[in-house]
Amino acid sequence: MTEAIDDTDRAILRVVQANARLSAGAVGRAVDLSQPAAWRRLRRLRDLGILRGRELTLDLEKLGFGVTVFLGIKLATKGRVSLDDFERAVTAIPEVRRVEHVLGRYDYRLRVTARDLPDFERVLRRRIMALPGVGEMEANVLLSEERLPGPL
Amino acid sequence: MTEAIDDTDRAILRVVQANARLSAGAVGRAVDLSQPAAWRRLRRLRDLGILRGRELTLDLEKLGFGVTVFLGIKLATKGRVSLDDFERAVTAIPEVRRVEHVLGRYDYRLRVTARDLPDFERVLRRRIMALPGVGEMEANVLLSEERLPGPL
DNA sequence: CTTGAAAAGAACTGCCT
DNA sequence: AGGCAGTTCTTTTCAAG
Numbered sequence: 001m002t003e004a005i006d007d008t009d010r011a012i013l014r015v016v017q018a019n020a021r022l023s024a025g026a027v028g029r030a031v032d033l034s035q036p037a038a039w040r041r042l043r044r045l046r047d048l049g050i051l052r053g054r055e056l057t058l059d060l061e062k063l064g065f066g067v068t069v070f071l072g073i074k075l076a077t078k079g080r081v082s083l084d085d086f087e088r089a090v091t092a093i094p095e096v097r098r099v100e101h102v103l104g105r106y107d108y109r110l111r112v113t114a115r116d117l118p119d120f121e122r123v124l125r126r127r128i129m130a131l132p133g134v135g136e137m138e139a140n141v142l143l144s145e146e147r148l149p150g151p152l
Numbered sequence: 153m154t155e156a157i158d159d160t161d162r163a164i165l166r167v168v169q170a171n172a173r174l175s176a177g178a179v180g181r182a183v184d185l186s187q188p189a190a191w192r193r194l195r196r197l198r199d200l201g202i203l204r205g206r207e208l209t210l211d212l213e214k215l216g217f218g219v220t221v222f223l224g225i226k227l228a229t230k231g232r233v234s235l236d237d238f239e240r241a242v243t244a245i246p247e248v249r250r251v252e253h254v255l256g257r258y259d260y261r262l263r264v265t266a267r268d269l270p271d272f273e274r275v276l277r278r279r280i281m282a283l284p285g286v287g288e289m290e291a292n293v294l295l296s297e298e299r300l301p302g303p304l
Numbered sequence: 305c306t307t308g309a310a311a312a313g314a315a316c317t318g319c320c321t
Numbered sequence: 322a323g324g325c326a327g328t329t330c331t332t333t334t335c336a337a338g
Contacts, residue, residue: 005215013210020172020206023314034324039315052209056172058165062202063157065303070254070261072292087298097302102222104292109222113302140224140256146239150249150265151217176332186306191333 003048008033010152012041013050017149020054060113067114068142071128072106076135083107085132095123106138157202160185162304164193165202169301172206212265219266220294223280224258228287235259237284245279258290 011031016022022030028038045051060068075082083101090099090110098111112128114120128134163183168174174182180190197203212220227234235253242251242262250263264280266272280286 003214013215016208017210020208024316025314035314036316036325037323040322043316048214050211050214052211054172055207055209056168057204057207058169059202059204060302062200063165063304070252091298091300094301094303097300098297099300100222100292100297101295102292103295105290106292109292138257140252140254140258140261143253143255145250145252146243148243148249148251149246150212151246152215187332188307188334189305192305 005050009041009045012038012045014149014152016042016051017152064115065113067116067120069112069114069120070140070142071108071110071112072138072140073108073110073131073134074105074136075107075133077133078107082133086134089131093123093127095127106136161193161197164190164197166301166304168194168203169304216267217265219268219272221264221266221272222292222294223260223262223264224290224292225260225262225283225286226257226288227259227285229285230259234285238286241283245275247275247279258288 008031012027015027015030024039024042025035027033027042028035031038033041042051060066075086086108087099087101090096090108095112095114096110097113100109100111101107102109110128112120112123114123124139128137160183164179167179167182176191176194177187179185179194180187183190185193194203212218227238238260239251239253242248242260247264247266248262249265252261252263253259254261262280264272264275266275280289
């Protein structure tokens with residue numbers, strides 16, 4: 001099991017993280033490696049599970065979903081069954097784009113998308129409030145966000 | 153400005169969101185379109201800015217960053233200058249992977265990555281606490297998360 | 305919008321240093 | 322492990338119906 005990641009690997013990760021569309025050849029040029037060498041490293045990183053599937057970012061605003069709200073939710077009833085029930089129910093709501101199980105003031109943190117505030121109110125009342133075991137709740141409306149490269 | 157998105161476009165978006173790796177030909181097969189037709193629609197969606205760059209998901213755990221913490225931060229001092237100062241300082245912290253400017257109980261939500269809890273404490277004390285204008289703060293440790301397809 | 309074909313480019317393989 | 326050269330595949334792109 002040689003899971004050794006060296007500086008060249010890290011350089012590659014930095015590059016592909018910024019632009020996932022890049023081919024092995026282009027990555028090689030960026031980190032000063034030949035095309036096959038870069039390709040071999042990329043495949044290795046994929047095999048190691050470090051480089052996982054690509055993801056396509058959609059501009060939800062342009063699709064008419066202009067409102068994003070983060071919901072912090074505390075469950076009233078705990079226990080394994082409650083968590084499972086809650087997760088099953090929450091993942092079935094189309095407007096929920098992300099479910100984060102967390103430790104702290106809340107048990108779950110949801111990222112919810114809606115067309116506008118009236119639409120969000122509908123989702124909140126009809127779907128979120130109907131979730132099993134929901135206790136305290138808190139909402140934060142997203143104004144803007146920025147993704148950063150991160151460590152490495 | 154004809155930003156008309158029809159059902160076929162939405163079908164395409166659903167497909168590519170599920171698997172960003174496949175292009176034109178495969179997408180065409182999935183939504184029952186010829187390869188060039190699907191390709192034209194994809195390019196149009198890209199030109200409209202709806203389909204934004206691909207993103208490569210890294211397995212941060214396998215890279216030794218096993219701890220993810222969400223920080224809710226309330227600024228003690230507001231005003232345009234404070235926000236700008238805070239954002240400039242916070243985006244310079246390597247461990248901060250995401251900055252969300254929100255409305256509600258907190259002003260900002262940060263996604264912070266660390267190697268382990270001692271490492272997170274270091275980031276918290278040396279970097280986060282040193283941010284200009286930080287008031288009340290709340291932390292949630294990530295246990296697990298799930299991404300969902302979303303509406304469309 | 306479709307089919308069909310040519311051109312371009314990327315992925316992969318051996319072999320050698 | 323990296324580079325070179327070559328093969329094979331996919332994808333893009335164009336022409337014509």
